[in-house]
Amino acid sequence: MTPLLQVEAVSKFYGARIGCTDVSFDLYPGEVMGIVGESGSGKSTLLNCLAGHLPPDAGAVRFDTRADGLRDTVTMNEPERRMLGRTDWAFVHQHARDGLRMNVSAGGNVGERLMAVGARHYGDIRNTATDWLGRVEIAADRIDDRPSAFSGGMQQRLQIARNLVTGPRLVFMDEPTGGLDVSVQARLLDLMRGLVREMGLSAIIVTHDLAVVRLLADRLMVMKDGHVVETGLTDQVLDDPQHGYTQLLVSSVLQV
């Protein structure tokens, strides 16, 4: 089976400082990979390198494109990479404001990716947008409201709808539940788990919330100071942590 994403020895330096170094893994279709670690451990740097937002200093990120099979997205030319970013990839930001156009209505936000790949029929775009708002539990009569009139949880769900509307195969998520209260987090996680299973999505989720990866991720990668210190099946890593840092991380979770 061809991996959907093949990451080989990716490194990114900020001057003399390490962003992340020598990260390698394969992600197979339908698989959800969690990346955990403390602040500054290089999680977001790695995610941005994988999603083409930052050029890595070394290594290769090969994506299984629909047309030509595995292609290195680092050396790919920019139009192709940005095209992937609008079609096969999706990126869910921690802050919905970074991923939404706050002065464009919810329908316009969801429709943007469709129009970017050539949809030119208003009625069809609107129907698809309505359908997607329903899937992320936003009432259809909010379609013409701007995201600034939405709650934090709704904004995050809208961001997810906006990203998934073109049927991507790989979703990058950067702290998707950060800053939301626990009941809203739970519903969002439930929703995401449903969508991932239903659409057969592969996803890479960066978070520091172990509960999120426990629920969503099949595999887990633990990062510390730019290095990957432990990888494995989620349950295995969380129930039987081997590396000292992972043990610390697991034992630091507050028990209610």
Place this chain on the structure above:
Amino acid sequence: MTVSAYNFAYLDEQTKRMIRRAILKGLAIPGYQVPFASREMPMPYGWGTGGVQVSAAVLVPDDTFKVIDQGADDTTNAVSIRRFFEKTAGVAVTDDTAKASVIQTRHRIPEMPLRADQILVYQVPIPEPLRFLEPSEVETRKMHSLEEYGLMHVKLYEDISQHGAIATAYAYPVKVEGRYVMDPSPIPKFDNPKLTMDAIQLFGAGREQRIYALPPHTQVVSLDFEDFPFEASKADHACDLCGAVDSYLDELIVDDAGGRLFMCSDTDYCSTRRAAGHVGAQGVPVKEDVA
């Protein structure tokens, strides 16, 4: 300083060469915004400094020059620019669209079709059609170079979702030769179909330091949706002075009782028709008008 102390058409020859290079590049890549080193002109930004610089670069001594502002030859902006070139270039000036060889315009395209030996120069306030959708110039230039124009349709989508129709009435975005999305300057969308014409069209934005151009017969398509096609709209009325039903109209409130009058915004077109004997609903025959 006396007027004769100025170089022909105010700008020095080196500056004119620089602007002509930008114009030639613009003509070679229709719809592409060419950066140029815009000069300080003796008028404020927003008064047509871009158009004036382009006009200065293309004018030759035997040209006949016409300036219109919102279609009219006799508004402040038009009069001051016309006088400026009368003084600094000594060129002949006219109100007659057919007699002019260079026409500088703000916000309109003349009603009378232009010929291959004429040049139409537009004053452009904001050359970037994506400006209000994406504030970063770095990003918009990347979007142009990579032909990522989905965002432009988001604006039209928003129009329809809020107003039930594409409410953009002026500066209506167009796609040039299937490549660049261009702001046709704030002309009414009524004028958009005329953008494919026999004359050369040059666009100058002074404050924004951009020049772009449309060579003759360039294909210019107004953006739209399949189920909401582009429509060139105008007030549903005939000109009250000359009776024209095919020209773009201004609506004037003429008394305190809300009485109104529609008249051609192209004053030369209107007066030419009236001189030929056409009379609108509230018009008077030309002879009495003169007396």
